[in-house]
Every structure is written in C-alpha cells, then in structure tokens.
Amino acid sequence: MKRRHFIAAAIAAASLSGAYPALAETDQVRVGYIADFWGASATAVATEQGLWEKHGLDADTKVFTNGPLQIQALGTNSLDFGYIGPGALWLPASDKARVVAISSVGNSDRILAREGVTSLADLKGKKVAVPEGTSGDMLLGLALEAAGMSRDDLEIVTADPATVVSAFASGQVDGAAIWYPFVDVIRKANPGIVELAKNADFPQNQFPAAFVTNPATVTDRPELVGKFIAVMKEAGDWRHANPAETIKITADFLGVDAAVLEQEATMGTSFTAEDLAAKSKDGTINSWLDGMAAIYVKQGKLEKALPAADYYTADLFVK
Structure with missing residues (x-):
C-alpha cells in the first residue's frame, strides 16, 4: 500500500504481550493515522x-494530515477508525464522531515566530500559517486570548503541515501554529526561531489525543469497536513499556529516520490500558474532554458542546 509521509515531505520542503484474548473471525477495517510519533x-x-x-x-492503514479530515472520512464511509489530536475533539463534542479510546496526553504544539519577535503582539497584521481545526489552531486561540488579542489581529494563512513548514522556511509567513516534529524541521532551517507559546503554558487543561469512529459504527457494530479497542489497548501497553523500540518501529512505519521522532516522543504522556480504564470509570477522561469542549465553545467552534459522557464510549473501553 502506498503511503504519503508528510514528515518526509516537510523535511524536503525545508531543506506483545499475550494479555488480551484473540478473536477468530476476521473483519476488514480501514484505520487512519497522522504521520508523526x-x-x-x-x-x-x-x-x-x-x-x-x-x-x-x-487493517488497511491510511495516512492523513490532520484529525478533521479523518472525521470527514468517517462521515463519508471511507474510513472506519481514525486518530485525532486535541484540536479536533470539537468534532466528537458536536456529535460528528465517537471517542472509543484515549491515546495520549500531549505537549507538542507550539506558536513560532521569526527571530526578533518577542510576543504575539509583534505579529499583529502579519501572516501566521495554521493547519485549520488542529491542535496548533486551538493553541493559537488560547495564546491569543491570553494576550488580549483575536484572530482578526493576524493574517491567518491556512495550510497543511508540510506547507506550513515550507512557507516558514521560504519567508512567506512570519509565524506558525504547528507541532513536533514539524517544529524541529522548522528550527533546522531557521535556527533563530522564537517560541511564543506551548501547551504547558495552559496547565489548567489536559490535551488528549484519541481514537474515533462514526457514531453509527458504535451502534451497529459494537463487536468491531471492541476488536479495535482491544488492539489499541495492547498496542498502548507495548508502547508504554517499550518507548525506545516504539520510536524505531514508528520511524520504520513512516519511512523516516528515528531521530526525527525522538524529540516529539518526549512531549506526550502514554498510559497503560489499566490506567485508562480506571480514568474512564472515575470520570477523569470525561473531565479532560469536557475541558477541551469548553475551549471550543469559548473560541466559537461550537455554540454548545455535548457532555463527554455522550460521545466517549467509556463502557466499551472498560469492557
């Protein structure tokens, strides 16, 4: 199967355990992912x-540049399951998808600017490249609010991640809202870049990434959802126990050098299936998702958000 690897494109532009029972009957499944760690x-x-x-x-695995495109693919029945970062969680909160498992909590998003810029205020009236509807987009909204600014103060240029990198590298934009490993790619071409904001600047929020599916799949094919959850539980446990080997496996899967992923791999928190089950039972994950939804409402993405209990299938995950 041919894959387009967007990390490699960006670089070019800038330069198991047996803990889970197996199921015998085989189902075809189309699974989306994003080409970073x-x-x-x-x-x-x-x-x-x-x-x-x-x-x-x-599994037929398919690469996407962001989460919203995967949820769109779920809606057109060209994908069965996908991976989304925190910036796309407004879509499940608006009843467009169901969260079936949490993957990680991240801290890899950054607002970047050219050398000499000291604050977001210095970017007023200037071009800032942003992949729309992503975690970078969400972080930009949080940073602007904290600075007493709005999106109208900037000239927003929407683009996919690889184009954001090339636009910054070629001097077409003055700032970018992007995430690792693309931050490292930009830094290599522009060593003097300034980091204006990051997820950790907003400690009142957790920034979860999640696996999602179409609401109809949960209703009509819960056994398929159960199989997918079982895979992600076991894969997550293996990743948690073997971080260095996971970097190599992921690099091989994406067709990039492992060094490209090493920094990004330190900027997230993974969990065991047992821990995620406990957090599903005690409401911790719902509180993370509700916290994200409150941001989307405040930023105007949503008029009103569903409560997380309506779109996170905690019961299926625990089972």
Missing part, C-alpha cells in the same frame, strides 16, 4: 506486532 505509534506497533490479526482484524 503520537499520531502513528500505536498503529505502527499494532502492525509490527501482528495485533490486528491477533484480534480478528485485517
């Missing part, structure tokens, strides 16, 4: 470790 690592581990087959799935 946190967006691809669980899928890469599941593929390398043979977990799809173990749990009764024949």
